[in-house]
Amino acid sequence: MLEIRELTRRFGELTAVDQVSFEVPAGQMTGFVGANGAGKTTTMRMVMGVLGIHGGEVLWQGRPITRLDRRTFGYMPEERGLYPKQPILDQLVYVAQLKGMGRTEARSQVQELLERFGLGDRTKDHLEKLSLGNQQRVQIIASVLPKPAALILDEPFSGLDPLAVDSMVDLLREYTRDDIPVLFSSHQLDLVERLCDRLVVLAQGRRVAAGTVSELRDAGVPRFRLVLGGDAGWVRDHHGLEVLDLDGATALVEVRQTGAEQQLIAEATSRGDVHEFVRVRPALSEIYREAIA
Amino acid sequence: MSTPRPSSPPLRSPEQRHGDPAMSTPRNAQRSPGSSGPAWLLVTRREVVSRITDKSFLLGTALMVAMLVGFIGFTAWQDEKTDTVTLGATPEGLAMARAIADAAPEVDDKVEVTLVELDDQVAAEAALGEDEVDAWLHPVADGWELTSESSEQDSLTDVVRVVVRQQVLAENASASGTTAEALEAGSAVSTDFLRGDAEKAAVAQAVGFVFVFLFYFAALIFGMQLASSVIEEKQSRIVEIIAAAIPLRHLLAGKVLGNTALAVIQLLIYLAVGLVGLSFTPYKSYVPALSGPTVWFIGFFLAGFVALACLWAVAGSLASRTEDLQATSTPLTMLMLAMFFGGVSLDGRGQVIASFVPPVSAVVMPKRILAGGVEWWEPLVALGLLAAFAVVTVWVGERLYRRALLQTGGRVSLRQAWSAAE
Numbered sequence: 001m002l003e004i005r006e007l008t009r010r011f012g013e014l015t016a017v018d019q020v021s022f023e024v025p026a027g028q029m030t031g032f033v034g035a036n037g038a039g040k041t042t043t044m045r046m047v048m049g050v051l052g053i054h055g056g057e058v059l060w061q062g063r064p065i066t067r068l069d070r071r072t073f074g075y076m077p078e079e080r081g082l083y084p085k086q087p088i089l090d091q092l093v094y095v096a097q098l099k100g101m102g103r104t105e106a107r108s109q110v111q112e113l114l115e116r117f118g119l120g121d122r123t124k125d126h127l128e129k130l131s132l133g134n135q136q137r138v139q140i141i142a143s144v145l146p147k148p149a150a151l152i153l154d155e156p157f158s159g160l161d162p163l164a165v166d167s168m169v170d171l172l173r174e175y176t177r178d179d180i181p182v183l184f185s186s187h188q189l190d191l192v193e194r195l196c197d198r199l200v201v202l203a204q205g206r207r208v209a210a211g212t213v214s215e216l217r218d219a220g221v222p223r224f225r226l227v228l229g230g231d232a233g234w235v236r237d238h239h240g241l242e243v244l245d246l247d248g249a250t251a252l253v254e255v256r257q258t259g260a261e262q263q264l265i266a267e268a269t270s271r272g273d274v275h276e277f278v279r280v281r282p283a284l285s286e287i288y289r290e291a292i293a
Numbered sequence: 294m295s296t297p298r299p300s301s302p303p304l305r306s307p308e309q310r311h312g313d314p315a316m317s318t319p320r321n322a323q324r325s326p327g328s329s330g331p332a333w334l335l336v337t338r339r340e341v342v343s344r345i346t347d348k349s350f351l352l353g354t355a356l357m358v359a360m361l362v363g364f365i366g367f368t369a370w371q372d373e374k375t376d377t378v379t380l381g382a383t384p385e386g387l388a389m390a391r392a393i394a395d396a397a398p399e400v401d402d403k404v405e406v407t408l409v410e411l412d413d414q415v416a417a418e419a420a421l422g423e424d425e426v427d428a429w430l431h432p433v434a435d436g437w438e439l440t441s442e443s444s445e446q447d448s449l450t451d452v453v454r455v456v457v458r459q460q461v462l463a464e465n466a467s468a469s470g471t472t473a474e475a476l477e478a479g480s481a482v483s484t485d486f487l488r489g490d491a492e493k494a495a496v497a498q499a500v501g502f503v504f505v506f507l508f509y510f511a512a513l514i515f516g517m518q519l520a521s522s523v524i525e526e527k528q529s530r531i532v533e534i535i536a537a538a539i540p541l542r543h544l545l546a547g548k549v550l551g552n553t554a555l556a557v558i559q560l561l562i563y564l565a566v567g568l569v570g571l572s573f574t575p576y577k578s579y580v581p582a583l584s585g586p587t588v589w590f591i592g593f594f595l596a597g598f599v600a601l602a603c604l605w606a607v608a609g610s611l612a613s614r615t616e617d618l619q620a621t622s623t624p625l626t627m628l629m630l631a632m633f634f635g636g637v638s639l640d641g642r643g644q645v646i647a648s649f650v651p652p653v654s655a656v657v658m659p660k661r662i663l664a665g666g667v668e669w670w671e672p673l674v675a676l677g678l679l680a681a682f683a684v685v686t687v688w689v690g691e692r693l694y695r696r697a698l699l700q701t702g703g704r705v706s707l708r709q710a711w712s713a714a715e
Contacts, residue, residue: 048537050699067540075537081530086343097335098538142534 001025001061002047002150002181008055009042016042018205019056024150024181024198029172031192032185034202035292040185041078043202044154047183048075060150071099074148076139076156082127088138089114089123096145106145113141133164140171151175153184157191169195193284203292217281220290222255225280226264229273238264252280332539336547337554340522344555353514354559358566365570372575377405378449381417381426384410389437390430393456400455404448428453436461494664496579501660504590505636507563508656512598513629515556516605519548520618523609523698532698541695549602549687556598560591583663589672590659596676597655600683601625603690610697611705621704632656649675651682 002024009017017039024030032040045051047058049070058065083091089110096106114120117137119130127135136159143151151172157165172182172195186192192199199216201209209216223244226232232251236243240260245252255261268274282290344350382390387410394406409426411417417429421442428441428449437457439450463473526532526544535544564587572580608622636656639647648658648671658675661667697710 045533045699048533050533050536071538073537075534077530077533079530081532081534083343083525083531084529085525090343094335094339095534095538098332098535100538 002183003059003062004043004047004056005059006056007043007046007053007058009039009046009051010054016205017046017202020202020205020207021056022200022207022210024183026181027176027179028197029176029182029184029195030198030200031196032183032200032202033187033189033192033288034185037204038202038292039205040202041154044075044152044183044185045077047152048073050077069149072146072149074143074145074151074153076143076151076153078154082135082139082142084128085126087124088119088127088130091127092138092141092145095142099146101146109145110141113145114138117141132159133161136160136164136168140168144175148175148180150180151182151184153182155186156184157186157188165191189285189288199284201288201291208291209287213284216287217284220282220287222261223280223282224253224255224261224264225276225278226251226253226268226274227276228268228271229275230271234271235264238267249275332543333547333550336539336544337551340548340551341554344518344551354562357559357563361563361566362570365567365574369574375403375405376448377407378428379407379409379426380449380453381409381411381420381429383413383417383429383431386431386437389432389457389460392460393430393453396456396459397452400452401448404452406449406452493579493582496576496583497663497665500583500586501663502637503567504659504663505633505656507560508594508597508636509629509633511556511560511594512601512632513626515552515598516601516608516625516629517618517622519552519602519605520609520612520622521615522548523606523694524612524615524618527610527612527698528614536699541698542691545603545606545691545694548606549599552602553595553598557591557595560594564591586659586663589662589676592676593655593659593679596679596683597652600652600655600679600686601628603683603686603694607690607693607697607710610694611707611710613700613704617704628652636660649678651679654679 005021006019007017008019034040046053060069092110093106114123176182198212228249232249235251240257241253242256243251243253265277380390390408394408397404397406411420420426421429428439430439439453466473466476568580604625608625611621612618632653635647635653647653648661654675658672662672693710697705
């Protein structure tokens with residue numbers, strides 16, 4: 001498990017990351033969301049030791065993280081990063097060697113990965129000659145070499161078409177199945193919702209929400225939708241509720257007093273037909289908007 | 294990106310697919326570091342290999358060797374060849390012209406004068422205009438005149454001056470009842486050097502220029518290359534992947550060592566070609582005398598190059614895009630120019646002082662060694678100072694490089710880099 005504890009980073013007067021704490025449990029995909037400049041990249045760079053830490057700490061398996069630990073992490077920086085004018089095989093072997101693999105071992109593993117990604121016949125091509133999607137594949141190979149202990153991916157989905165996104169998702173799921181913690185940042189909330197086990201929301205350098213997706217969706221004031229056989233106007237006069245929306249037979253209410261929804265359903269059934277009574281959980285995008293507001 | 298075979302997950306090695314959970318625990322994923330040798334060595338190797346397999350680098354080196362061979366060949370040929378000039382003379386100057394043609398080989402053995410008889414001034418000017426003759430000799434009121442079309446015939450002019458002077462002096466002397474020898478007695482001025490001779494000094498001057506040029510050339514070309522490869526890494530963000538894997542100190546060391554190795558290899562090739570080439574020319578007797586200073590030069594080159602390479606790496610790390618390099622490297626380019634002009638033009642006391650001041654000493658001291666008259670301890674002291682300077686730039690450079698390299702978003706000023714928190 002990767003733990004981030006009260007991590008802080010300042011750039012001059014600006015506190016880019018302000019006492020941010022969260023966890024990336026093993027075998028779970030943790031999505032890192034926030035507006036531009038919220039501090040996601042800065043946090044990830046601190047976790048990777050690429051940027052100095054001004055306060056707080058990063059724990060790996062319960063103890064302070066070391067350089068050797070980080071060496072086993074797979075890292076994909078924002079905007080990617082490999083040599084544009086070097087053959088892909090050579091540079092992947094180089095990256096693997098920097099991470100401590102032997103040359104022969106690195107070569108065979110890279111070759112194998114390239115083949116599995118359909119790039120087996122392009123090993124001598126320069127990176128810049130590949131299509132963007134293929135460059136992305138090379139990039140992901142670079143971050144998973146050698147077998148990573150954790151994955152820290154900054155915007156891994158940006159610029160990918162839907163198919164490529166699916167393929168990347170499959171790939172990440174494989175790692176979580178192997179009990180590897182995966183932290184990735186993204187702007188695409190729908191994707192995060194679909195993909196993540198957990199979510200961390202940053203706004204202006206502070207953590208404004210964190211937890212599993214269902215925890216977050218259940219966290220707010222409960223809301224219910226009621227659909228009746230007849231007009232629902234009477235709901236307005238019901239105690240302990242706030243009517244958010246009323247449209248003919250349909251009412252959307254927020255519970256102000258515990259148990260008020262039970263009284264509401266009792267009254268509704270006594271008045272006539274009830275077609276629908278359901279808890280409404282906000283979409284992630286709503287939670288996100290509320291969190292960063 | 295589509296997974297090629299959904300049935301076989303791309304990132305599981307066969308063992309894992311056969312269910313060896315231990316393989317995937319983080320503890321086992323941590324490989325023993327250093328199985329490929331130290332990180333700086335890996336970086337060095339990449340720098341050298343990626344450069345040596347680069348066609349433009351190979352082509353540049355080959356071109357330089359070809360130019361060197363060509364230059365040496367041309368110089369040797371220029372030295373050996375005989376200048377053949379055609380001298381035209383109208384009847385009143387014919388006797389003198391004949392005397393010149395006869396005496397030319399004695400005056401300058403590389404000049405051969407062919408005589409062409411011309412009828413009059415009109416014919417002479419026509420002949421000049423049509424390049425039938427290179428010059429026309431004719432008497433004027435106070436002596437003789439050598440007319441050529443538009444450019445002076447240097448070697449011919451010298452010969453004509455000497456011969457005409459001898460002839461006229463002899464005539465004038467006999468008219469005064471004496472001899473030319475009697476008139477000239479005691480007027481000869483000859484030159485002498487306490488060390489070596491004129492030709493040796495000229496060779497030292499020329500080789501000294503070559504040393505300065507080679508250093509300037511290598512420091513600039515490899516420096517620029519080093520700086521732009523730093524930017525390439527910074528701009529493509531691969532530096533973050535590298536920084537997460539190895540200390541940045543190793544990255545810098547590897548890059549500086551790789552480029553130094555390349556520069557020294559290239560230098561050795563040039564020097565070998567130069568010295569071997571020289572041994573095929575009339576200057577071959579100087580080759581043994583040049584090898585000592587050349588060895589010193591390689592030593593100075595090495596220390597000077599390392600010192601500057603670190604600064605070039607800093608120039609690269611301060612930029613965030615290739616376009617910024619122009620600005621961030623200006624102080625260094627200025628320093629290079631100062632070294633070049635200092636190396637070429639300083640002499641006397643200025644040269645002695647500069648030969649101890651790093652980094653200029655890297656080019657000035659080898660030049661002084663070439664000229665001779667340097668105490669045995671002087672190169673040692675200069676080299677020691679240069680090496681100390683290199684240690685300082687490596688230390689300062691490492692700090693600046695490390696801090697500027699991971700700063701993104703625009704150019705980083707030196708002050709920012711120095712005081713930035715890591």
